[in-house]
Amino acid sequence: MKRRERIKFNLKDFLWGWLFLLPTVVGLLILNIIPIFQTIYQSFFKTGAFGKGNIFVGLQNYKKLFSDASIWQALFNTFKYAIIEVPFSIAIALLFAVLLNKKIRGRTVYRTIYFLPMVAAPAAIAMVWRWLYNSEFGLLNHLRNLIGLKSVDWISNPSFAFVSIAIVGIWSVVGYNMVLFLAGLQEIPHDYYEAAEIDGANAFRQFFAITLPCLSPTMFFVTVTRVIGALQVFDVIYMMMDKVNPALYKTQSLVYLFYKYSFVESNKGYGSAIVVLLLAVIMAITAVQVYLQKKWSDA
Amino acid sequence: MKMKKFAAALMGLSMAVSLTACGGSASSSSESSSETSKAETTQGSSTAATGDTLTVAIWDTNQEPGLTKIINEFTQKTGIKAQIQVTPWDQYWTMLEAGASGGSLPDVFWMHSNEINKYAKYEMLLDLTDRIKSSDKVEMDKFPEDIVNIYNYNGKQYAVPKDIDTIALWYNKKMFDEAGLKYPDESWTWDDFKNACAKLTKPDGSQYGYALSPSNNQDGWYNMVYAMGGEIISEDKKASGFDKEGTIKAIEFIGDIAKKYMPKYETLTDTGATVLFESGKVAMITQGSWMLAELCNNDYVKANADVAVLPKDATTGRRVSIYNGLGWAAAANTKNPDAAWQLIEYLGSKEAQQKQSDLGIVISAYEGTTENWVKAYPSFNLKAYLDMMKDLQIRPYSKSTVVWENMLSEKLVKVWTGESDAKTVCADITKEMNALLAEEE
Numbered sequence: 001m002k003r004r005e006r007i008k009f010n011l012k013d014f015l016w017g018w019l020f021l022l023p024t025v026v027g028l029l030i031l032n033i034i035p036i037f038q039t040i041y042q043s044f045f046k047t048g049a050f051g052k053g054n055i056f057v058g059l060q061n062y063k064k065l066f067s068d069a070s071i072w073q074a075l076f077n078t079f080k081y082a083i084i085e086v087p088f089s090i091a092i093a094l095l096f097a098v099l100l101n102k103k104i105r106g107r108t109v110y111r112t113i114y115f116l117p118m119v120a121a122p123a124a125i126a127m128v129w130r131w132l133y134n135s136e137f138g139l140l141n142h143l144r145n146l147i148g149l150k151s152v153d154w155i156s157n158p159s160f161a162f163v164s165i166a167i168v169g170i171w172s173v174v175g176y177n178m179v180l181f182l183a184g185l186q187e188i189p190h191d192y193y194e195a196a197e198i199d200g201a202n203a204f205r206q207f208f209a210i211t212l213p214c215l216s217p218t219m220f221f222v223t224v225t226r227v228i229g230a231l232q233v234f235d236v237i238y239m240m241m242d243k244v245n246p247a248l249y250k251t252q253s254l255v256y257l258f259y260k261y262s263f264v265e266s267n268k269g270y271g272s273a274i275v276v277l278l279l280a281v282i283m284a285i286t287a288v289q290v291y292l293q294k295k296w297s298d299a
Numbered sequence: 300m301k302m303k304k305f306a307a308a309l310m311g312l313s314m315a316v317s318l319t320a321c322g323g324s325a326s327s328s329s330e331s332s333s334e335t336s337k338a339e340t341t342q343g344s345s346t347a348a349t350g351d352t353l354t355v356a357i358w359d360t361n362q363e364p365g366l367t368k369i370i371n372e373f374t375q376k377t378g379i380k381a382q383i384q385v386t387p388w389d390q391y392w393t394m395l396e397a398g399a400s401g402g403s404l405p406d407v408f409w410m411h412s413n414e415i416n417k418y419a420k421y422e423m424l425l426d427l428t429d430r431i432k433s434s435d436k437v438e439m440d441k442f443p444e445d446i447v448n449i450y451n452y453n454g455k456q457y458a459v460p461k462d463i464d465t466i467a468l469w470y471n472k473k474m475f476d477e478a479g480l481k482y483p484d485e486s487w488t489w490d491d492f493k494n495a496c497a498k499l500t501k502p503d504g505s506q507y508g509y510a511l512s513p514s515n516n517q518d519g520w521y522n523m524v525y526a527m528g529g530e531i532i533s534e535d536k537k538a539s540g541f542d543k544e545g546t547i548k549a550i551e552f553i554g555d556i557a558k559k560y561m562p563k564y565e566t567l568t569d570t571g572a573t574v575l576f577e578s579g580k581v582a583m584i585t586q587g588s589w590m591l592a593e594l595c596n597n598d599y600v601k602a603n604a605d606v607a608v609l610p611k612d613a614t615t616g617r618r619v620s621i622y623n624g625l626g627w628a629a630a631a632n633t634k635n636p637d638a639a640w641q642l643i644e645y646l647g648s649k650e651a652q653q654k655q656s657d658l659g660i661v662i663s664a665y666e667g668t669t670e671n672w673v674k675a676y677p678s679f680n681l682k683a684y685l686d687m688m689k690d691l692q693i694r695p696y697s698k699s700t701v702v703w704e705n706m707l708s709e710k711l712v713k714v715w716t717g718e719s720d721a722k723t724v725c726a727d728i729t730k731e732m733n734a735l736l737a738e739e740e
Contacts, residue, residue: 049417050400135569136580156565244514244708245568246716263393265702266417 036279043272054269061273070249071257071274075281077162078253082230084166085173090222092170093177098211100178101185111182115175122172126239129168130155133240155240161247168236173229177222184218185211220293224286231282234259254278353381353638356408358391361592365660372654373645379638381407399423404630406639410458412449412623412696413704419452425629428456430640436648441666445693446624458626459647460664462655464588465620465687466518466609468492473603474499474506474582483583483607485686489523489552492583492610496560499582508560510572510581511553513711516704517621517694518587520711524549525619526612531695531707532736539703539732541725545615551721554714564716576600585609588662588684595676606683620687623694624664698739703732 043061045054065071096114100107117125132139133154141151154164192210201209212219234255241248254274262271357366363385370381384405386394392414398404404423418424431437439447442460450458470483478498483491496508511519524531529545532538540546561567562575576584577597586594594600611618627646629639645651652665659675662684673681697703710728713719 050421052421135566153565156568242568244512246712
């Protein structure tokens with residue numbers, strides 16, 4: 001008798017659980033899962049305008065993709081961007097988080113200030129940075145000229161335009177990472193630090209022996225989401241670089257090319273193939289990260 | 300605990316903001332568009348049409364006040380209400396394509412030679428052929444044949460011409476005076492132009508002769524290509540013209556100017572030719588008649604600059620201006636085809652076309668309605684734009700213009716930066732463009 005009640009109770013729990021999940025699941029299905037399969041399906045077609053007159057072409061889009069040098073350059077560009085953005089945005093955010101976790105005067109004000117870039121619209125941020133970087137009238141070059149340095153083409157020199165773009169990316173995301181780290185820091189029991197202090201460990205030792213290891217779940221989450229975010233970089237490049245910018249070829253990301261083919265040249269089939277490639281790359285990288293995390297936490 | 304609440308609040312806030320950010324990115328990306336796109340100013344288009352009001356979609360804010368006047372007169376005459384919605388050039392075509400796919404196109408809207416093909420092919424536009432035939436107000440033979448043909452697909456007319464545009468040379472009088480040069484006039488050849496560029500370029504980099512980006516095609520290097528006897532695309536639109544001697548000559552000519560007398564290429568893409576001209580960094584630019592509102596209202600330009608005809612080519616003797624014209628089209632599935640047609644009919648009538656010129660909005664397409672247009676900004680020699688109409692070349696187009704135009708712009712960067720020579724790049728373009736044109740069917 002008692003046992004049956006428990007099963008019933010669990011079933012009820014189960015149903016309620018799913019009921020609460022329903023909005024998210026439906027949203028995911030309609031907005032993410034179904035479109036993913038539609039995109040994969042579409043990548044086998046030569047698409048006509050307005051979703052009409054699609055012709056099945058098999059793997060032709062993928063053949064073109066693999067022989068298209070600009071695609072591989074864009075993939076390389078995307079990695080270049082991620083390799084700068086991810087470590088720096090995490091390191092700087094961690095530094096700020098640790099500093100702002102201390103009891104200093106007006107720390108809520110600082111926290112808000114660092115978080116502000118996240119609140120502003122990315123397009124607006126890109127426009128402001130575009131003017132800061134402008135080679136003729138930009139503030140950065142103006143300051144360089146004041147101290148006798150020559151002007152620099154921040155966003156049109158192929159050899160470092162991607163760094164300029166990455167700086168904007170880091171600047172916009174540091175505050176968000178910082179808040180995640182701050183939340184993680186709250187979880188670390190204070191006793192550890194007290195014990196360490198009694199044992200005579202200095203601040204650096206405490207950071208590396210307590211803070212960093214205890215923060216590793218947050219660190220893992222931030223790294224995975226940041227890598228995915230960085231590989232999808234688009235808006236800053238689209239907003240800041242002109243179509244005929246000489247540095248564009250060495251800066252444009254995969255998503256940028258996807259946008260160009262899908263929405264400017266209305267070749268949605270090829271655009272879909274590009275985005276499927278990106279999906280595969282991101283899934284592979286994330287799988288490796290999850291595997292490494294498991295290994296690390298088991299050890 | 301307090302910290303968690305704070306973090307949660309911030310994250311909630313940021314999510315709310317990032318949602319709205321999507322809207323933000325759409326409206327301000329017009330800034331990044333190249334200068335070839337006709338005037339691009341952000342303007343909300345929130346007023347949805349209700350009931351019997353026709354929606355009219357355009358992309359140029361500069362023309363909105365004038366066109367509103369004309370449309371108001373139409374409403375007074377017929378009682379049909381219409382509401383203009385402005386969407387900047389860069390988003391206009393995305394908006395229109397989404398509208399066409401979802402079956403919610405505006406009732407009446409602007410069409411362009413770059414895009415007409417796919418809209419006509421998939422029957423998104425109202426077939427106007429019979430209505431034009433039975434109309435006593437719209438006479439297609441009063442419009443330039445080239446423009447009429449752009450909007451004719453398999454013998455069906457899908458739009459009525461609205462305007463035409465030509466290109467002229469803007470020069471900085473003060474800089475010409477300083478250099479002791481005579482102002483450009485009818486006698487100028489492109490070689491005179493190049494010599495003047497040399498004299499107007501200061502070695503310290505504070506002033507250059509000319510500025511032109513590879514994406515300034517219609518208002519820039521296309522004109523030189525045709526003047527020097529070349530072509531962009533063959534008459535039957537099946538072959539690239541980049542293997543023609545004249546085309547290569549023109550590209551070499553510009554490449555040489557770019558190397559010696561233009562601001563560094565990186566500067567050009569950062570700042571754009573018109574802004575450089577308006578800030579006194581370059582002495583000359585070539586610009587289309589659609590940019591008048593921008594240039595003629597700029598204080599620096601008002602004080603220092605004027606307009607002249609484009610130079611001619613010494614060998615061919617031709618002074619060519621590329622020209623193009625928009626068309627008024629209606630949606631095939633509009634709820635109110637008769638009202639939409641009445642509006643287009645009115646906009647294509649001599650009366651409305653005359654008004655369009657008189658108000659200084661644009662050069663009207665209707666024959667004999669343009670003489671008052673030059674009076675819109677009396678302090679400039681706008682007659683130059685009308686003089687350019689003596690030798691016109693329609694803006695090159697085919698079924699997939701955007702695709703090969705983007706390719707051209709990207710490849711030509713190498714000529715501007717001096718990374719590669721004109722001959723090599725032209726050969727490369729010919730190959731790729733022919734392949735793209737072969738794919739068009």
